[in-house]
Amino acid sequence: MRLDNPKDLFVYELSAMYDGENRIAEMLTEVADRVGDETLTQMLRTHQQETRQQAKNLEQCFQQLGTSPQQVTCGPVEAIHREYREFLDRQPSADVLTMFALGGAAKIEHFEIASYRGLVGKAMLMGETKCIQLLETNLLQEEETAGKLERFANELGQRMLATA
Numbered sequence: 001m002r003l004d005n006p007k008d009l010f011v012y013e014l015s016a017m018y019d020g021e022n023r024i025a026e027m028l029t030e031v032a033d034r035v036g037d038e039t040l041t042q043m044l045r046t047h048q049q050e051t052r053q054q055a056k057n058l059e060q061c062f063q064q065l066g067t068s069p070q071q072v073t074c075g076p077v078e079a080i081h082r083e084y085r086e087f088l089d090r091q092p093s094a095d096v097l098t099m100f101a102l103g104g105a106a107k108i109e110h111f112e113i114a115s116y117r118g119l120v121g122k123a124m125l126m127g128e129t130k131c132i133q134l135l136e137t138n139l140l141q142e143e144e145t146a147g148k149l150e151r152f153a154n155e156l157g158q159r160m161l162a163t164a
């Protein structure tokens, strides 16, 4: 793909985000099945469905731009996934794994928040009104999810300390 102007860069970054959302959807299924807390499993499954919709919102964004997703690997999400798998190999206890998974999920959400803020900014610069709306929808969901994960991690941490 050519990378000569702001629109090319926007499409490149959108493509990385699209790869990231698809990786996250798969990862959420993998993690939701492993954590030992029903409330968290449900929370992750709900966000998995939102993530699938977010990928569709990005597809609409590509359509608006008259293009399609390019092959771009989302390095940060790939790295957090690898970190999770390596941690699993260390055979942590169920609660410790859940805490680690919550931390990993929060890292991903904050990466997504920063990425979507950047993408919304570029869409605004280019006057891509429909894309702004779609990207802001995704951004809002990531912000809400980050808040939920942080509250849940705090509650679980307190419970773990109380019973330690």
Ligand SMILES: [Fe+2]
Pocket: 021, 024, 051, 054, 112, 142
């Ligand atoms: Fe997402």
